[in-house]
Amino acid sequence: MPQAVLLDISGVLYQDTSPLPGSVDAVARLQSKGYPLRLVTNTSRLTTAEIHRQLSGMGYLIAPEQIYSAPRAMRHYLESHRLRPYCLIHRNLEEEFADLLEEPAPNAVVIGDAAERFDYLHLERAFHLLLAGAPLLAMGVNRYFKLEGALRLDAGPFVRALEYAAGVQAKVLGKPSPAFFQGALDELGVSAEQALMIGDDIESDVLGAQRAGLHGCLVQTGKYRAGDEAQAPGALLARDLAEAVRRYC
Structure with missing residues (x-):
């Protein structure tokens, strides 16, 4: 046991x-x-507070501190290494990284499940930062997740694309x-x-x-x-x- x-x-x-x-x-x-x-x-589409709210609404008796998420691990890493991130993340997660989003001159690239933000413009910005020496930090490399009965692309394929393009290896925090x-x-x-x-x-x-x-x-x-x-x-x-x-x- x-x-x-x-x-x-x-x-x-x-x-x-x-x-x-x-x-x-x-x-x-x-x-x-x-x-x-x-x-x-x-999960990098939701803050810890939102995850807790949803679970509570379903009947789970869980304390917020019992939730250990990849975004939480990422924040701890960024703070402990004093990094200024360029965050390619989902809109729902911005609240959890609000203070870091204002940092000028990013020196790290943070990737979560950014959904529709995984477009050419955002990926190109991340690519050039990586070429300049910024580390690539990923909340996860999951290939897909299930939503509304169908499999959906997760962050992993986009992390691998940036690794290939920039010739770097991501540090996975999730x-x-x-x-x-x-x-x-x-x-x-x-x-x-x-x-x-x-x-x-x-x-x-x-x-x-x-x-x-x-x-x-x-x-x-x-x-x-x-x-x-x-x-x-x-x-x-x-x-x-x-x-x-x-x-x-």
């Missing part, structure tokens, strides 16, 4: 605007058992970066081998967790596609969060 649990959010707790069957009770069960808990997400998982573990006060990560993304959630030393559990909801589990030998498998909690916690 794990000593702490990390949960992905979209595709594990909810899909679109509805909680997945049994997931609210599953989180309540983890809480009642006293598990230290972190909800870890690469999943599957080992540093991201370690940041969550540090808050929980447990070692990697004591923690279980439950997610629907075979690459960012399960393989990322395994590479960081955590145990991984893949749930067959959200962006899961048949056969994904073959990519992560040794990972646990469950139909959904409710089954994962019942069997492994």
Whole structure:
């Protein structure tokens, strides 16, 4: 049995605007058992406050500090390294980076899921900053996410395009970066081998967790596609969060 649990959010707790069957009770069960808990997400379309508001509206009894997001990890990195970012991010996330958006003469490029802002003009600006020596910082390299029943392009393809064009390698601050998982573990006060990560993304959630030393559990909801589990030998498998909690916690 794990000593702490990390949960992905979209595709594990909810899909679109509805909680997945049994997931609210599953989180309540983890809480009642006293598990230290972190909800870890690469979501870069929403602020932490908005994520918390949405989860609360679905019935999840989660404290804001239990949410550990890629934007939060990115802010910490920028502040600790005193960087002035050019932020190619979603409009919904501007509030979380408002003070940094005013910085003159950017010396770092920050990429999140920018949606329609992934156009030629914005990518060209990022490209020239990278050519001038700015580091490329990504909130995640997820290829896609699921929204309204369809898979949508995430930030990963655009991060890879900039890497290729500028001949650089991005530093990833979200999943599957080992540093991201370690940041969550540090808050929980447990070692990697004591923690279980439950997610629907075979690459960012399960393989990322395994590479960081955590145990991984893949749930067959959200962006899961048949056969994904073959990519992560040794990972646990469950139909959904409710089954994962019942069997492994």
